[in-house]
Amino acid sequence: MHSLFKVHFNWGIYLILGLLIRLVFPNLSWLCYFAVMISLHQFMLLFYSIGHIIPVRYLLGSFMCLQMFIGPTLAYNGLDKFQRGYMKMQVPYQEYFAYVLPAVILFIIGLHIRAGLMEGEYVEEEKVKKFVNKNPQLPYIFVGIGFVASVAASFFRSELGFIFYLLSGFKFIGTFMIILGSRNVKPIVLAAVYGSVIATSLSRAMFHDLLTWVIFLGSVFAIKYKPRLEVKAMFAGAFVLLAVFIQMIKGDYRQATWKEGEEGGIEALQKTIEEGQEKKGIINMEKLAVSNIRINQGYIVTNIMKHVPAKEPHANGQELMVFMEAPILPRIIAPNKLNAGDREFFMKYSGMRIARGTSMGLSSVGDGYINFGTIGGAIFMLIYGMFFSEVLRLYKRFSKYFSILILFTPLVFYYPIRPDCELQTILGHLFKASFLIIFIFQVWKYNFRDDPEPSAA
Template sequence: MTLLSILGLITLGIILLRLFNKLGQSLPVIELLLAIAGLQWILGPIISYSSEVSHYKYYMYVPQETYMSFVVPAFVIFSAVALLWKKEIFTFDEADLSKYSGYGLKILLFGIAADIAGRFAPQSLAFFLFLLSQFKFIGAALLLFSSSKKERLLFYAAIGYLFVTSIYNALFHDFLLWSTFYFMLWALKYKPGVQKKIFILLAGLVFVISLQTAKAALRAEIWNGYEGDKIALFFNVLDQELSNTNFDDTEQEGLNVRLNQGWIISAIMKEVPEEEPFADGATVKEAVTASLLPRFLSPNKKKAGGQENFMKYTGLHLGKNTSMGMSIIGEAYANFGSFGGIFFMLIWGFFLSVYWNRIKALSENHPVLIFFIPLLFFQVVKAETELVVVLNHMVKASIVVALFFWAARKQLKWDI
């Protein structure tokens, strides 16, 4: 292991400790973002470099010294700027938040209505209605702070709904992210002690690892047209995986592939600039344009999905229905190289802290805004997501939330 690898692990450890300590005190979303990034950009690659098991495609394409010489400084600077520049947020107690719970059921029903409408709406409105449909989870989060036990049960029912829909689709990303955000809000209400936090986090880690081992087998069944009881199928598959005491090389390889985003970044570092010249900001300009202009004003703007940029800058082929992102840090290198990429990550960290500080300022007069933070950061916390997806979601979600507050206060006369 190189000295830079050790520095990366130390930085990740500091972030994880900060995330742990902030649970119950605030909403440590920036810490969560950095922790996910560190796990996928630093820890996953270190495990891959140290392991004798190697996937034929998902492996590290450049030596550890080369990879860490860019990724670790970029990650350290990104983390330092994002954490040190941002202001602490949310000193509200339960009484401050509970007075807004009366709007929770209305927002929940509004989100359900948007979800139903999205199934019949034209494609041009799909993303807008998707954002509105997420209001059902925001409404359920508000109900956690209700004085009514029955209304608080809707908060837990929302988690159950997410879990069931994830099983039926064999896609667990949304469930895991919303569950994490919900845990932050739950901790803000109940302020668990150190032991309870450790227990919940360890239980969550065991569940996620178990889910990852069972996910491939579940998808193989469901995506091939399984018509039986999918809930029972999930627990049968999970039981089989947990009963299997032979944790072989294939399973170890599969787990680290899901953790390790570094193989994509390393593929970019191998491909650029030897085979493909630096983009010199081209994908960044595309991302900014795509986020600011609606499609009817820019019909040729970049689409989400990442296929085109991924294949261009990694030199790897993707199947027709497969989408993968380069990640922000991979895109930074593809555009500007090592030094320029590190500077770009500094700018990105600064941008996130400024955005966060603006939310803090607004939340002082509108505390209910904190319940919308999971929606605003839904794509931002994903370490594998490319810039066009992140910016497009941030900008559009910010507009939708701003319009909601305007309509709620001015038209519906809500006291929020």
């Protein structure tokens, strides 16, 4: 628990912000206020950790709070009136928070109970620099593999396509190695790698990749340059504004590109912004409510809580075997295993009806409730958090032989940090990414292994 309470943290600012929230929103219920304060604690821990570690645990906690606390709090306190049908919160806030508050708190405790000094997140800069100096071409090879795999992934489906998708993430790992191992920043590499993410995000109208890899890029830059608090605050503020801006225009942009046939790109984005300004402006309460759905996984959890056990009994752990089969067994052995965002499975336990081709996730919080109910689901979330922490501790253990291994944790936890994904997708990504990395490091272990430290005479 050292990493939750005995790290660099300004409790004075935390209490002042908490008081301001209470004064500005006096009608906020105490349950909602408590959820907001836990979220604020996680957000501030994430902020203060930047420059010291690759903050996987704090991202897991912050994103969980954003989707399970902040989004639902906004919905319960006014934004729900702009929603219809399944999109509304389906149970009273007291019932929702009675389950989700302890579930998320126990998840966060699980992440940190054996975290030690953030094991699996601390980068040994000098060892990485020494490795890159010894293998100066390897980061560029990783970047090249990433670009080739990005193109190849579109030609394959299922497991083989997913392998290329994972390999496409190597361009980010190569970029991190260049940043930490080189004396000067390589702007051409940065522009190529992150320019490709921007272009892909605009063409697909999907921005999660961009925001996630920007966070990891910022954390790696901060590890190298150790920015002052004011500089971190400036960049954090700019990132929040970018994220809010994307959320506010994303719906209109998708309407233009997905349904009206506009080609995704800078011109379509500019046109969307101009049309939004001509109508009701980019920011208004109705758009805020629509955007809140994208950070509110709680509305799906409330649909589950309304549907289970009233119309569908608790699974009592039986569905966990289905969840475990999906990420571990290849489809050639288990042809009927769950797909990511399985539509029938989602509708069975949420009671929501979604169109064919639509993919939605129950979330790990929802999966816990489906299998074990309120108390059992909260205990499940504790074990779930501990599992992630143990995976990070394993990476720490093997990083003493392979110092660059820690730089792969953003690729391994890219999906697990997303609370909107269902359990089989999260575990599938984690197992397959870890297996691929283990395979590569074993086959080329003499290339990736650090030089042994000289023994004392």
